[in-house]
Amino acid sequence: GQQLNQNPQSMFIQEGEDVSMNCTSSSIFNTWLWYKQDPGEGPVLLIALYKAGELTSNGRLTAQFGITRKDSFLNISASIPSDVGIYFCAPNAGNNRKLIWGLGTSLAVNP
Amino acid sequence: GAGVSQSPRYKVAKRGQDVALRCDPISGHVSLFWYQQALGQGPEFLTYFQNEAQLDKSGLPSDRFFAERPEGSVSTLKIQRTQQEDSAVYLCASSRDGEQYFGPGTRLTVT
Numbered sequence: 307g308q309q310l311n312q313n314p315q316s317m318f319i320q321e322g323e324d325v326s327m328n329c330t331s332s333s334i335f336n337t338w339l340w341y342k343q344d345p346g347e348g349p350v351l352l353i354a355l356y357k358a359g360e361l362t363s364n365g366r367l368t369a370q371f372g373i374t375r376k377d378s379f380l381n382i383s384a385s386i387p388s389d390v391g392i393y394f395c396a397p398n399a400g401n402n403r404k405l406i407w408g409l410g411t412s413l414a415v416n417p
Numbered sequence: 418g419a420g421v422s423q424s425p426r427y428k429v430a431k432r433g434q435d436v437a438l439r440c441d442p443i444s445g446h447v448s449l450f451w452y453q454q455a456l457g458q459g460p461e462f463l464t465y466f467q468n469e470a471q472l473d474k475s476g477l478p479s480d481r482f483f484a485e486r487p488e489g490s491v492s493t494l495k496i497q498r499t500q501q502e503d504s505a506v507y508l509c510a511s512s513r514d515g516e517q518y519f520g521p522g523t524r525l526t527v528t
Contacts, residue, residue: 337515339516339517341519346524347521348421348508348520348521348522349460349508349519351518354516394459394460396459396517400515404450405450405452405517406462407460407461408459409459
């Protein structure tokens with residue numbers, strides 16, 4: 307099956323620090339989506355990437371779709387306590403296709 | 418507008434009981450997905466509808482799992498003769514143009 311590696315598995319940082327996480331795969335994807343999930347809630351879409359090499363920002367979040375279409379990273383700048391949660395990358399092979407999920411990166415922020 | 422809603426939010430079933438989980442997608446979204454999320458894991462794909470047509474059910478773990486979307490809007494995931502290994506959060510997502518938006522999930526506990 308398709309293998310998706312998400313790193314790091316967990317991070318514990320101080321408020322105000324920048325955060326970087328990434329996903330790599332042996333498969334090529336057409337879309338990379340990044341989600342955040344809080345306990346007891348469904349995943350919330352943060353950023354969607356559709357083109358290889360694309361760099362997209364959403365407030366303090368920046369994500370890039372790797373040029374090989376096999377990887378993506380997400381950066382969070384100037385972290386705040388409400389950034390706490392689990393971040394998932396979820397690529398797929400195209401519109402209306404199932405999302406493939408990593409194990410997530412658990413982020414803890416020390417105020 | 419309103420997001421994806423799911424009901425019930427929590428369901429406790431005795432082993433062997435049948436359960437029905439409901440998903441109300443975002444109005445106008447053609448595509449609807451069901452995922453299963455075990456504790457500490459990323460979601461795993463179960464099945465996908467485009468309007469009322471079930472186009473992919475490759476992720477359903479057994480023939481005890483059945484999903485329908487008869488009018489192309491609300492969907493129901495039914496699990497017959499529940500087993501303890503069915504305990505998980507069941508997530509529904511709807512999509513119009515590739516970006517999948519999730520409901521809060523139904524947490525199923527089988528005792």
